[in-house]
Amino acid sequence: MRLLIAPPAPADPEAAPAAPDALTDEDLNRLYDHDGPLLRTNFATTLDGSATGADGVSGSINTDADHRGFAAMRRAADVLLVGAGTARAEGYRDDGPPMVVVSRRGELPELLAGSDRVVLATCASSGHDDGDSTWVCGDEDVDLAEIVRRCQGRVGPHVLCEGGPSLATDLLAAGLVDQVALSWVPRLVGGAQGEHPRMLQGPSLDLGADPVHLLEEDGTLLGLWQVRAGS
Numbered sequence: 001m002r003l004l005i006a007p008p009a010p011a012d013p014e015a016a017p018a019a020p021d022a023l024t025d026e027d028l029n030r031l032y033d034h035d036g037p038l039l040r041t042n043f044a045t046t047l048d049g050s051a052t053g054a055d056g057v058s059g060s061i062n063t064d065a066d067h068r069g070f071a072a073m074r075r076a077a078d079v080l081l082v083g084a085g086t087a088r089a090e091g092y093r094d095d096g097p098p099m100v101v102v103s104r105r106g107e108l109p110e111l112l113a114g115s116d117r118v119v120l121a122t123c124a125s126s127g128h129d130d131g132d133s134t135w136v137c138g139d140e141d142v143d144l145a146e147i148v149r150r151c152q153g154r155v156g157p158h159v160l161c162e163g164g165p166s167l168a169t170d171l172l173a174a175g176l177v178d179q180v181a182l183s184w185v186p187r188l189v190g191g192a193q194g195e196h197p198r199m200l201q202g203p204s205l206d207l208g209a210d211p212v213h214l215l216e217e218d219g220t221l222l223g224l225w226q227v228r229a230g231s
Contacts, residue, residue: 001022001028005213031215037157038179040178043168044182046187047188048189051198053187057089062185069183074097076158078155079097079098083166084109088109094112104122106122106134108120119134121134121137122137123141165197165199165201178227209226209227
């Protein structure tokens with residue numbers, strides 16, 4: 001993996017990659033690490049913008065390079081934030097950082113039910129009571145700002161959102177996202193309009209962002225952007 005656009009020079013020269021054309025996993029850890037509160041979203045898309053492959057899931061478009069970036073971001077994160085629909089469709093299991101699953105209906109995917117490392121975040125209309133394993137945030141709709149506040153206050157400051165498109169869009173629309181990570185994989189899927197979801201889905205947005213870094217390996221590009229506050 002090589003570094004095409006470098007982040008600002010680190011205060012510690014030893015934190016810079018020793019070989020920008022052959023980044024190690026340790027280099028990736030440093031590139032994706034962050035001090036203090038952070039909400040980062042992460043997606044992979046095809047060159048024509050699809051967030052899923054022909055089979056309707058994102059796993060079929062992932063590459064080895066994308067997996068390296070994905071793993072580095074998970075290692076950096078204190079807590080994962082994911083929508084229940086995405087967790088269900090992608091077969092999420094309790095095999096990474098602690099997880100908060102957002103569901104307006106208050107339903108956890110079967111593979112995550114019963115885990116003491118998975119929290120259900122829902123709203124009062126779901127009929128659940130607030131507690132350690134269930135966070136009731138909002139009345140008729142989930143209060144995303146409250147969910148993020150609880151994630152950072154009760155689990156850890158570094159929150160990684162892995163989708164889906166509706167949750168990521170709502171977080172961006174609410175001004176809660178600090179960084180957007182996006183991998184472009186060298187594939188095309190085409191399809192009829194609306195057949196494959198895009199990275200974002202929901203209210204229209206107009207947000208600016210500044211590049212943090214851009215990496216490349218075997219045709220896969222891994223970018224990271226800082227969302228401009230108030231843009």
